[in-house]
Amino acid sequence: MSAPPLPPFETHLVDNQPPEFAPRDLWADDVALREALGREGAGAYTGRVAAYGRLAGDELYALSFDAHRDKPRLRTHDRYGHRIDTVEFHPNYHRILQAAVEHGVAGLSWAEAAPGAHVARAALSYLHHQVEPGTSCPLTMTHAAVPVLRHAPALREWADKVAACRYDPRDAAIAAKPGVMLGMGMTEKQGGSDVRGNRTQATPGAGAGEYTLVGHKWFFSAPMCDGFLVLAQAPGGLSCFLLPRRLPDGTRNAFRLMRLKDKLGDWSNASSEVEFTGATAWLVGAEGRGIxxxxxxxxxxxxxxxxxxxxxxxxxxxxxxxxxxxxxxxxxxxxxxxxxxxxxxxxxxxxxxxxxxxxxxxxxxxxxxxxxxxxxxxxxxxxxxxxxxxxxxxxxxxxxxxxxxxxxxxxxxxxxxxxxxxxxxxxxxxxxxxxxxxxxxxxxxxxxxxxxxxxxxxxxxxxxxxxxxxxxxxxxxxxxxxxxxxxxxxxxxxxxxxxxxxxxxxxxxxxxxxxxxxxxxxxxxxxxxxxxxxxxxxxxxxxxx
The missing domain is CATH 1.20.140.10 (Butyryl-CoA Dehydrogenase, subunit A, domain 3)
Incomplete structure (x- = not known):
């Protein structure tokens, strides 16, 4: 069959191309996920997971492209020379995180501690990661930090604000925020997976459970978070600490972001190197029991x-x-x-x-x-x-x-x-x-x-x-x-x-x-x-x- 005549100056017709992939209902399309949610005991959460599948395959999928292309930028100082250690993101990054947090990707397991909650949150995480995996890094660490924080009753406010399922990107003390995000700092240059080789020193401070940290971390994940679980050498051995970005009085904690990692992938998320210069942190668990x-x-x-x-x-x-x-x-x-x-x-x-x-x-x-x-x-x-x-x-x-x-x-x-x-x-x-x-x-x-x-x-x-x-x-x-x-x-x-x-x-x-x-x-x-x-x-x- 002969092709229809082309308008003047048009070189060809575009055909034999698939239609746009999205918008798409990631829940309705996925028989295996629907079956697994019920089989593994989270059928009561079907409506919530289904709603997130529709959102992820439509709005969040569209937002993800700019969030990924526009990589985070580190600003160590403001225009006047003040140290600020701020990481700037494309606005879509925050919009995606807000949707995820408010739908329970980070906090559902703890907000509704009922049978099936972990399975439902796993399904939410699976749907979210399909469209924007960079934001999954802080979401995962925030979710996983809660049982650790519960080892320290004095840090209950942190665990409760994860379970609040509220996102607040402001750089402020947590008393002023309805919800918080958490990152991690485990590995150091000389150790990698062998964290027993960590050299960051933790010196007991004046307050109960308070320590001062001096040292570094080779990978300090999601440095825009409100707090970080870190490992450091206390007098009793390698120990776990919660290090806040902002102290309770609102002042910056004493750490410096040295640079952001230039990574193969995970472009929308920031990973950094950091130095602790007398940073305040609170002990989680017992001294020497960090691992x-x-x-x-x-x-x-x-x-x-x-x-x-x-x-x-x-x-x-x-x-x-x-x-x-x-x-x-x-x-x-x-x-x-x-x-x-x-x-x-x-x-x-x-x-x-x-x-x-x-x-x-x-x-x-x-x-x-x-x-x-x-x-x-x-x-x-x-x-x-x-x-x-x-x-x-x-x-x-x-x-x-x-x-x-x-x-x-x-x-x-x-x-x-x-x-x-x-x-x-x-x-x-x-x-x-x-x-x-x-x-x-x-x-x-x-x-x-x-x-x-x-x-x-x-x-x-x-x-x-x-x-x-x-x-x-x-x-x-x-x-x-x-x-x-x-x-x-x-x-x-x-x-x-x-x-x-x-x-x-x-x-x-x-x-x-x-x-x-x-x-x-x-x-x-x-x-x-x-x-x-x-x-x-x-x-x-x-x-x-």
Whole structure:
């Protein structure tokens, strides 16, 4: 057929392009999320999570592009030479944070301490991270700080103002603010993950629980926050402290922001280097118990790393599916081409498994105070999932980019942002080796963790032949005499795949049989799109979007 005549001076018609991706209802599009919310005990929160899915896929998605492109700027001094140490952001950054805080992404678990609240907050975090992961950093730290702060009754106001679900970006003492945000400062130049090597000194002050800090932090996350949990060497050893940005009388605390990190991704959020020059801080927990005190926070932040990576996979998959459904090549839609269907089916399996495991861990965290077995499962499964899900995200996002071709490599698409962001969660809060060593530590030193893990896997027995065939060898590998440090990554990977399969099987997910055959039986190549032809299923693609 001949093309219609063009108006004068027009060179071509624009066709064979997909429509705009957004606005989009991220809740209505996501069958796996809807099922997981009810399955993991948060069905009572469906309305609230659904409302945030609509908001995130529309207004927040639109706001995120400028918030990401206009990187934060550090202003150390004002025009008159006064030290101010202020970080300036695009206004959209604050608008996105306000929406997240007020919908409970940081505080729901504590504002409504009822069964299912942690699972609902996990779903909110998953939806939020899909559209603006940079703001997820302060949201995650603010959420995770609350149980740590509750170790210090004198700091109750801080925990209460997190639970207030109110956002106030002003640089002011917290007495004047309806809600607060919290950051972290753990690592130093000479230590990295080995925080026992920290050299920042904490000297007891005049007030009860008050200390003066002198030292530095190599990564001081979200420096615009109202307060920061930091580690420093007190007379009794490495200890945890809350360091406020503003002292109770409104004066600036004695620390200096030296520079902002020039990061691969996470552009909308600021990470900094800082020096403490006699800064006031308050002890949280006991002297010498800093690592033990902070571990409760770390489990929650690692869960959010897992959720964040699952969210990035989900958004990348949604864009790949959207493009493939509307783009034609070689006379057919991309979605109708057998090899593309293989890639998309494989990505859909991986995405649903990542979300299923993260939400199962969220339920274990939610039930931990009431159920010892769930607490033990949360302890070990958080490290397993954090390692594996975060490790899979970069390759996953890259494969989704390939589905779009060159269009997935330009900044007008969200895919480059997701690709730069993807490695972060595997590094933050303990890189891969740290997670796998933590898995070994839990299995060797805390027998209840191994027992909870085996019980979880056993509950899916009999639901799939490939799954049942994989269990005996995995159980043998878990025996104490078989666990070797050099084998930690391989063991953690096998545990992650088995846990994902168990959750999918018990959920009755249509994705479960193909996941078990490909991931547990070995009917899969090294990359995505290597499923046996028999496992390529249009119904799984349709389920994914």
């Amino acid at each position: 033990a005190t902070i571990l409760e926070m770390v489990m929650l932040t690692r869960l959010d790393c897992m959720l964040g990576s699952a969210a990035q996979m989900r958004m990348a998959l949604a864009h790949a599916l959207h493009h493939a459904a509307h783009r034609h090549a070689f006379g057919r839609r991309l979605l109708d081409q057998p090899l593309m269907r293989n890639v998309l089916t494989d990505l859909a399996l991986e995405s649903e498994a990542a979300l299923a495991l993260a939400m199962r861990v969220a339920r274990a965290v939610d039930a931990s105070p009431r159920d010892a077995r769930e607490g033990a499962l949360a302890r070990v499964a958080t490290a397993i999932g954090k390692y594996w899900v975060c490790k899979r995200a970069p390759a996953f996002v890259n494969e989704a980019q390939e589905c779009l071709g060159g269009a997935g490599y330009v900044e007008e698409s969200i895919l480059p942002r997701l690709y730069r962001q993807a490695p972060l969660n595997s590094i933050w809060e303990g890189s891969g080796n740290i997670q796998c060593l933590d898995v070994l530590r839990a299995l060797s030193r805390e027998p209840e963790c191994g027992a909870a893990l085996l019980a979880e896997l056993d509950e899916a027995r009999g639901l799939d032949a490939a799954y049942d065939a994989a269990l005996p060898a995995l159980k043998e590998a878990l025996s104490p005499q078989k666990i070797e440090e050099a084998d930690a990554r391989r063991l953690t990977e096998r545990l992650a795949l088995a846990l994902q399969a168990a959750v999918l099987l018990r959920a009755g997910s249509p994705a479960a049989p193909a996941f078990c055959r490909s991931r547990l039986r070995g009917e899969h190549g090294l990359g995505f799109g290597t499923l046996p032809a028999a496992l390529v299923d249009e119904a799984l693609i349709a389920r994914a979007l």
